[in-house]
Amino acid sequence: MLSASKRIPSVAPHRRPIPLHRRILRNWETYVLLLPGLVWYFIFCYMPMGGLTLAFKSYKANLGILGSPWVGLSNYEYVFNDPAFFQALINTLIISAVRILVEFPVPIILALLLGEIRRKGYQKALQTIYTFPNFLSWVVVAGVMINVFESSGLVNGLIVSLGGEEVNFLSSSTSMFVLLFVTNIWKSAGWSSIIYLAAIAGIDSEQYEAATIDGASRFQQMIYITLPSLLPTISVMLILQIGNMMNAGFDQIFNLSNPAVEESLDVLDTYIYRITFQASADFSFSTAISLMKSLVNFLLVILANFSSKRLTDNGLFE
Amino acid sequence: MKNATQNVSTRKKKREIDLFTVIIYIIVTLGALLILIPFYNVVIVSISPMVEYTRTPFLLFPQEPTLQSYIDLLGGGSIGIGYRTTLSLVALALPINLFLITLTAYALSKDTFPGKKLFILYVLITMLFNGGIVPLYLVIKELNLMNTLWSVVLASGCNTFYLIITRNYFLSIPAALRESARIDGASEFTIFLRIILPLSLPILATIALFCLVDRWNEWYNPMLFLRKNDMKPLQIVLRNIVMQAQIATSGGQSGSGAADLAQALKPVKGMKMAAIILTMLPVMCVYPFLQKYFVKGMLIGAIKA
Numbered sequence: 028m029l030s031a032s033k034r035i036p037s038v039a040p041h042r043r044p045i046p047l048h049r050r051i052l053r054n055w056e057t058y059v060l061l062l063p064g065l066v067w068y069f070i071f072c073y074m075p076m077g078g079l080t081l082a083f084k085s086y087k088a089n090l091g092i093l094g095s096p097w098v099g100l101s102n103y104e105y106v107f108n109d110p111a112f113f114q115a116l117i118n119t120l121i122i123s124a125v126r127i128l129v130e131f132p133v134p135i136i137l138a139l140l141l142g143e144i145r146r147k148g149y150q151k152a153l154q155t156i157y158t159f160p161n162f163l164s165w166v167v168v169a170g171v172m173i174n175v176f177e178s179s180g181l182v183n184g185l186i187v188s189l190g191g192e193e194v195n196f197l198s199s200s201t202s203m204f205v206l207l208f209v210t211n212i213w214k215s216a217g218w219s220s221i222i223y224l225a226a227i228a229g230i231d232s233e234q235y236e237a238a239t240i241d242g243a244s245r246f247q248q249m250i251y252i253t254l255p256s257l258l259p260t261i262s263v264m265l266i267l268q269i270g271n272m273m274n275a276g277f278d279q280i281f282n283l284s285n286p287a288v289e290e291s292l293d294v295l296d297t298y299i300y301r302i303t304f305q306a307s308a309d310f311s312f313s314t315a316i317s318l319m320k321s322l323v324n325f326l327l328v329i330l331a332n333f334s335s336k337r338l339t340d341n342g343l344f345e
Numbered sequence: 346m347k348n349a350t351q352n353v354s355t356r357k358k359k360r361e362i363d364l365f366t367v368i369i370y371i372i373v374t375l376g377a378l379l380i381l382i383p384f385y386n387v388v389i390v391s392i393s394p395m396v397e398y399t400r401t402p403f404l405l406f407p408q409e410p411t412l413q414s415y416i417d418l419l420g421g422g423s424i425g426i427g428y429r430t431t432l433s434l435v436a437l438a439l440p441i442n443l444f445l446i447t448l449t450a451y452a453l454s455k456d457t458f459p460g461k462k463l464f465i466l467y468v469l470i471t472m473l474f475n476g477g478i479v480p481l482y483l484v485i486k487e488l489n490l491m492n493t494l495w496s497v498v499l500a501s502g503c504n505t506f507y508l509i510i511t512r513n514y515f516l517s518i519p520a521a522l523r524e525s526a527r528i529d530g531a532s533e534f535t536i537f538l539r540i541i542l543p544l545s546l547p548i549l550a551t552i553a554l555f556c557l558v559d560r561w562n563e564w565y566n567p568m569l570f571l572r573k574n575d576m577k578p579l580q581i582v583l584r585n586i587v588m589q590a591q592i593a594t595s596g597g598q599s600g601s602g603a604a605d606l607a608q609a610l611k612p613v614k615g616m617k618m619a620a621i622i623l624t625m626l627p628v629m630c631v632y633p634f635l636q637k638y639f640v641k642g643m644l645i646g647a648i649k650a
Contacts, residue, residue: 047459054458056533061464064449067502070484072471078480092483137376143369155636156377162628162639164562166580170587170621174390174614175383213380218643225644245365278565282584303479304569310479317477325474 079321081314095311102315112316114290115298122207122275122294127268129208133216135261138223139249154224157217165214169282172210173197200291203284207292211279219264226260227253262338270331273324295320391415391618414615415623421616424623426575427582430494434567434578435560438498442556443549445503446511451537453508454515472505478569485570496570497563497578504559507552510645514548515541551642554635558628583624586617 051058077092082102084095106112137157144150160168175181176196183193196202230253238248277296284292293301295316303313391414393407418424453465481500490496518541526536542549564580571577577585632639 051459054455057452057455057458060448060452060533060537064445064452064503064508065464065467067445067499068468068471070488071481071500071502072475074484075476075480076474078476078483081480081483091487092480137373140369140373143366144373145366153373153377154640155633156380158636158639159629159632160380162558162562162632163625164564164580166562166564166584166587167621167625170583170617171383171387173587174387174618174621181383181386213383217380221640221643299478303482310483314477314479317479321474321477328473 079314079318081311082318083315084311086310086314098311102311103319105312106315106319111293111298115293115295118292119273119275119294119296122204123272125208126211126275127265130212130216131265131268133212134219135223135257137216138220138227138257139253141220141224142227142253143245143249154217154221158221159217160214161218163214165278165282168210168214169279172206172213172283176206197285198287200288203288203292206283207276207279210283211276214279222264223257223260226257230256259338263335266331266335266338270324270328272327273320387618387621391615391622393615395615414619418616418619418623423577423582423586424579424620427577427579427624430567430571430576431561431579433494434497434563435557437494438501438560439553439556441498441502442504442507442560443553446508446552446556447542447545447549448537449503450508450511451515451541454512455533456520468505468508482569491570492573492576494571494576497566500566500570501559501563504556507555510642511545511548511552514545514645518544547638547641548645551638551645554638555642561628579624583620586620589613 045053081092081095083097083099084092085098085102086092087095090096141150141153141157144153163171173180177183178193178195178197182196187193194202196206234252235248238252243251273295275294275296277294277300280292280294280297281300284297289297299313299316299320302309302316389405389407392410392412394409394411394413449468453461453468455461485491485496485500490499522540522544523536526540531539562580563578564584567578567581568584571581
């Protein structure tokens with residue numbers, strides 16, 4: 028995006044200098060077109076950003092954000108003395124790390140497999156099935172998954188009919204931890220595989236023809252031609268996911284969890300939500316954590332963008 | 346046996362290809378089944394009489410299918426409120442989404458004008474950094490939007506990611522078209538409405554679809570901003586139904602009369618599943634036919650992003 032604007036030559040000053048106010052006047056229509064968007068961004072993005080000053084204030088409802096008194100870093104003192112905060116931070120990092128290890132490879136493998144399906148009609152049908160859950164909200168998916176895994180649900184029905192003991196998946200924090208990854212793969216692996224499938228479709232077919240003549244099997248072609256061709260896409264997606272580490276999946280955890288496992292699955296976002304809207308509603312305190320989380324997130328994304336540029340010559344915002 | 350091995354050695358290559366293909370077909374088909382079975386189970390539970398379901402949770406098809414759960418659910422009235430609220434939200438939000446996205450994207454796709462880079466940065470920064478939920482909540486409160494549909498509609502008025510995709514599409518339209526219209530004396534508004542928009546129907550359809558699904562699935566903002574019972578959108582109605590059953594059962598497990606309680610709650614389960622079906626029904630009906638537009642939109646975004 029930024030480089031796109033670079034490509035357009037700016038008005039060369041030596042050729043015919045037009046005064047700034049004339050240029051602004053000449054483009055008045057453009058500014059009119061921009062206005063609604065600018066106003067929207069101001070009210071719903073920049074005003075809340077300004078509201079982040081609450082992190083250094085003590086919020087008083089009657090005084091508003093601007094009028095509330097400054098309290099320096101005392102909100103952070105409070106945050107760093109709360110063991111639940113550290114628990115949430117650790118949980119966030121662990122869940123994000125396991126997501127990268129366990130969830131990240133699945134769409135790649137799926138794309139490799141789907142790419143081998145030569146009957147286009149069947150491939151399209153499979154693709155429709157695999158990508159569909161992505162377009163449901165986590166409210167719906169959580170409902171579906173709770174139905175499948177609850178004590179009298181489908182999975183337990185299967186276990187019992189095979190002669191096993193009923194397992195209470197939803198009230199054990201270990202099985203819920205595993206379910207986080209299972210259900211997220213179920214919901215979004217198909218959709219994430221689309222981008223890899225598109226990359227596979229772009230591979231030069233001559234490579235496969237040459238390999239076939241050389242006697243390479245289709246499995247060998249998959250490993251030695253398809254997979255390496257996917258590496259640039261894989262690295263960009265990996266970097267993106269690392270940049271997103273502070274978000275461990277609020278929608279999912281919030282909708283799947285229940286009082287029995289709430290505490291052990293607490294991540295930063297659920298923690299922020301809890302201290303904001305459920306307990307004694309301390310807005311300054313939760314804003315302090317929000318601000319910290321946003322800053323770390325921001326740094327991670329900048330870092331991700333930088334490494335993506337180094338690796339592929341493509342920034343994430345090109 | 347001997348014959349078989351001979352066959353393998355003479356037609357080794359062919360066999361190998363077949364085995365590989367067969368394995369892949371089996372894996373992807375099983376995977377697709379794993380996606381479908383939970384949905385199928387939801388449908389089955391929603392149309393099973395609860396007596397039959399309690400006996401065999403591992404049910405392929407009920408002997409006496411019934412729509413009782415749906416009748417009970419619709420009789421409760423909350424689903425009706427949910428549909429009404431969600432449809433109003435979509436009707437209000439979709440035009441606003443498209444208006445803000447296309448207008449801003451068009452202005453930012455124009456040739457250089459003073460401040461262009463600054464405005465692009467102004468929009469992009471919001472992708473990297475945001476105020477988080479508390480300040481937004483307070484802004485909504487101070488604008489007196491709480492408990493009005495406008496709170497949800499305006500809070501998600503524009504989407505930076507869709508804006509970038511749309512802008513990329515506008516940039517791909519030859520600049521000569523705009524310039525010649527400009528020479529003919531057309532205003533920016535005319536160019537936007539008469540030239541750019543008609544040429545951008547594919548991307549407009551895609552963006553509209555994405556916004557539609559987003560609005561349909563939106564639950565977090567409504568949960569915070571719409572506190573009155575008579576204006577809960579569908580997702581929140583569903584969430585409340587699922588949560589009630591969930592809390593009731595997990596509370597019951599520790600109690601002494603757990604079995605009795607669970608038994609008493611069984612009818613709730615059919616209703617819960619019926620609510621899930623009714624919530625995802627529109628997406629489910631439409632998705633298979635429009636899938637290619639979603640994919641196209643995602644790829645347009647991915648090429649640049």
